[in-house]
């Protein structure tokens with residue numbers, strides 16, 4: 001017996017009834033267990049919707065991945081599911097609650113978060129440095145969990161952190177995540193503005209690539225711009241923004257500055273040092289996520305005594321990292337990568353009618 005899908009209907013409030021994790025190919029299908037509600041996001045590779053568990057009324061998010069197109073897309077969906085299962089249970093990582101697959105789709109039922117990271121920052125007028133650092137600390141906790149399970153996320157950016165109703169920041173989107181490999185990982189993956197130098201110059205990389213991306217994200221939160229900028233005049237032959245950005249990162253040119261633009265608040269010296277440590281170009285010298293947490297605790301202490309730390313960040317400045325002043329151009333989001341070392345290649349798709 002299926003339960004009625006109610007597309008467009010107002011979803012019921014979430015309840016805390018647990019949903020048992022089940023095998024990837026249970027005989028009862030997703031549609032018999034859950035009702036679809038409104039769409040949360042339509043990405044190139046996945047659709048995310050609200051869904052409600054028919055028996056318990058619990059409201060969740062479901063990420064629907066194509067699996068029927070090719071063996072490759074099936075393996076990608078399976079990998080995202082398996083990695084999420086492995087990471088579930090940490091407060092700073094979204095939990096996979098349930099999963100199903102049929103011939104065409106994989107349905108990853110995930111705890112529903114109420115806000116994006118940007119929403120949370122923008123919801124409070126008068127965001128201070130300590131609020132931004134507190135978010136960064138939680139982002140690091142999620143990342144440290146990922147790394148302790150030998151998973152490299154490869155798409156660390158503000159869009160891939162969500163916030164629960166209780167205000168807990170959670171790492172999401174394991175679509176590009178992969179297992180660590182003894183000889184390093186190869187292949188370009190993620191978002192150009194946040195890619196590490198070792199990745200853009202095609203060297204084997206490891207977990208430290210995520211630490212760099214988190215450093216670049218923290219930089220954007222504090223300065224309202226990304227660490228590197230594209231120099232179109234210097235490289236007129238490079239037509240693609242992605243290539244321009246990758247060139248700037250590879251050549252460290254121009255290098256990031258730690259001075260705020262006119263009109264934006266200047267972060268405290270301690271916060272600048274922290275971000276600088278994460279943006280250490282040599283991955284061997286770059287701290288691990290765990291080491292960054294220790295560093296962050298010292299920084300937060302030092303920042304407390306700094307007058308600058310209590311300056312309020314302006315909404316336009318924060319809006320800049322969310323969408324306005326320094327958006328991530330769609331052309332800079334790479335989900336395709338080289339096929340070295342069995343790395344995968346994602347193909348875009350549109351979901352067929354779901355509800």
Ligand SMILES: Nc1ncnc2c1ncn2[C@@H]1O[C@H](COP(=O)(O)OP(=O)(O)O)[C@@H](O)[C@H]1O
Pocket residue numbers: 040041042043044045046047048061063094110111112113114116159160162172173174175
């Ligand atoms: N658990 C969730 N709760 C609420 N919204 C979610 C959840 N998971 C994903 N989303 C929404 O869907 C968007 C895309 O999800 P994500 O997993 O990042 O997939 P994509 O590969 O398309 O980027 C997120 O940025 C967020 O807006």
Ligand SMILES: [Mg+2]
Pocket residue numbers: 159160173
């Ligand atoms: Mg995402």
